[in-house]
Amino acid sequence: MSEDIYSTSFPRGLLIFSEGTPTYSLKEQRKVLKEWAKANIVGKTIEVPSICKHITITVSGIKEALNQPHKHYFEKNEAIKEIENQLATSTFVETKIDSTGDCNNMFHYLRTSIKGEDSFIVLRETKKDGMIIFYSIVDKIKSD
Numbered sequence: 001m002s003e004d005i006y007s008t009s010f011p012r013g014l015l016i017f018s019e020g021t022p023t024y025s026l027k028e029q030r031k032v033l034k035e036w037a038k039a040n041i042v043g044k045t046i047e048v049p050s051i052c053k054h055i056t057i058t059v060s061g062i063k064e065a066l067n068q069p070h071k072h073y074f075e076k077n078e079a080i081k082e083i084e085n086q087l088a089t090s091t092f093v094e095t096k097i098d099s100t101g102d103c104n105n106m107f108h109y110l111r112t113s114i115k116g117e118d119s120f121i122v123l124r125e126t127k128k129d130g131m132i133i134f135y136s137i138v139d140k141i142k143s144d
Helices: 025-038 061-068 071-090
Strands: 017-018 021-023 045-048 053-056 091-097 105-114 117-126 130-137
Touching: 025 061, 025 071, 045 071, 061 071, 061 130, 071 105, 071 117, 071 130, 105 130
Parallel strands: 053 130
Antiparallel strands: 017 021, 045 053, 091 105, 105 117, 117 130
16 A cells, blocks of 8 residues: 655655655554654543543554554554544544443544544543543444
8 A cells, every 4th residue: 555655744764665656654654653652642641522531542552543444544543643633623422332242341432534534533441440541543433
């Protein structure tokens, strides 16, 4: 998969050139964004107005988000850089209990937009400690 570099903020030092056209490697994009997140947002607590709660950004949530399939995979990954703004402007959609039957986890879905289309930020709340973490970004909510 490749994309015109001028439509993205992907670091120029990691470009791959194909027939003179700059492209990027999704593997490299995930690596760079994971490192960026560790340095800039992991460990942060962010207020989410649409659920009136604070959430925490964790490495495991960043990893999950970067590996999550999405219709606009590259742009979804890039949205991690804007996650604070995405959370601030998102709207609450619904809360679901873990579909695996683990009643200790609940997932909150918040509507956002990626490339002009609806996407959903997923927050995981653990009943045991009440902690809410950024978990992923998906293009559709899993049905039960």
